[in-house]
Amino acid sequence: xxxxxxxxxxxxxxxxxxxxxxxxxxxxxxxxxxxxxxxxxxxxxxxxxxxxxxxxxxxxxxxxxxxxxxxxxxxxxxxxxxxxxxxxxxxxxxxxxxxxxxxxxxxxxxxxxxxxxxxxxxxxxxxxxxxxxxxxxxxxxxxxxxxxxxxxxxxxxxxxxxxxxxxxxxxxxxxxxxxxxx
Numbered sequence: 001x002x003x004x005x006x007x008x009x010x011x012x013x014x015x016x017x018x019x020x021x022x023x024x025x026x027x028x029x030x031x032x033x034x035x036x037x038x039x040x041x042x043x044x045x046x047x048x049x050x051x052x053x054x055x056x057x058x059x060x061x062x063x064x065x066x067x068x069x070x071x072x073x074x075x076x077x078x079x080x081x082x083x084x085x086x087x088x089x090x091x092x093x094x095x096x097x098x099x100x101x102x103x104x105x106x107x108x109x110x111x112x113x114x115x116x117x118x119x120x121x122x123x124x125x126x127x128x129x130x131x132x133x134x135x136x137x138x139x140x141x142x143x144x145x146x147x148x149x150x151x152x153x154x155x156x157x158x159x160x161x162x163x164x165x166x167x168x169x170x171x172x173x174x175x176x177x178x179x180x181x182x
Contacts, residue, residue, distance in 0.1 A: 009084070012076065016084040019132075023103040033105045040163030043152055047167035050145045054172065057141050065137045076133030081107075082176070090180040097173065104169050112162040115146070116153035122146035 026033075066072045078086045081103065083096030115125035126142035134142075145168070153161035 012080065013084045016080055019080060020099060020103065023106045026106045030102075030105060033109050036109060036159045037105070037163050037166060040156070040159030040161070043156055043160035043164045044167040046148070046152060046164045047171060050148050050164065050168040051171040051175075053145050053148075054141070054168075055175075061141075062137075066135070068137070071137035071140075072135050074130070074133055074135040078133055079129070080133045090177070093177070093180065097177070100173060101170070104166055108165040108169060109158075109162050112149065112153060112158055112165055116150045116158075116161055119147070119150070122150050 080086075081100055082093050083100070085092030086096075111125060115121045123143060123146070126139050126146050129139040129142055130136060149161045149165055152164050
């Protein structure tokens with residue numbers, strides 16, 4: 001079976017459009033989501049913990065684990081959320097950053113709403129990132145971060161884990177952007 005269709009530009013663009021469309025359907029809820037972020041704003045201070053796990057992984061483990069063939073597999077090679085042309089560097093990502101931030105407002109809320117209810121759902125959440133084009137080992141690295149979000153969810157509630165998740169993703173986007181331009 002020829003799997004090259006999944007890597008074709010047309011498929012990637014179509015997949016991205018479907019991903020974005022899901023968030024655009026929630027346009028009327030944007031004001032409520034921003035209010036929810038404000039309600040959980042005090043937990044943004046925990047975002048550096050989650051972000052720190054990502055940075056530590058990137059500096060100390062990524063290179064070694066990425067050399068393991070099964071763990072470095074990705075159907076796309078990058079996270080589709082960064083846009084259908086993310087493989088082209090900063091100019092492939094830059095036009096999509098405002099849309100990505102908008103999508104985070106909705107997707108992060110839904111992720112916290114559905115995937116922090118149990119430990120099993122945290123693992124499902126992490127592994128679902130493979131469908132977004134994330135390498136297997138990166139999805140596995142998200143498991144402890146998901147448990148950190150779950151801890152905040154259990155202790156402080158949905159809006160707090162949502163705000164922490166959103167802030168963590170913003171830190172990731174800023175870091176990725178800076179790494180591409182520097």
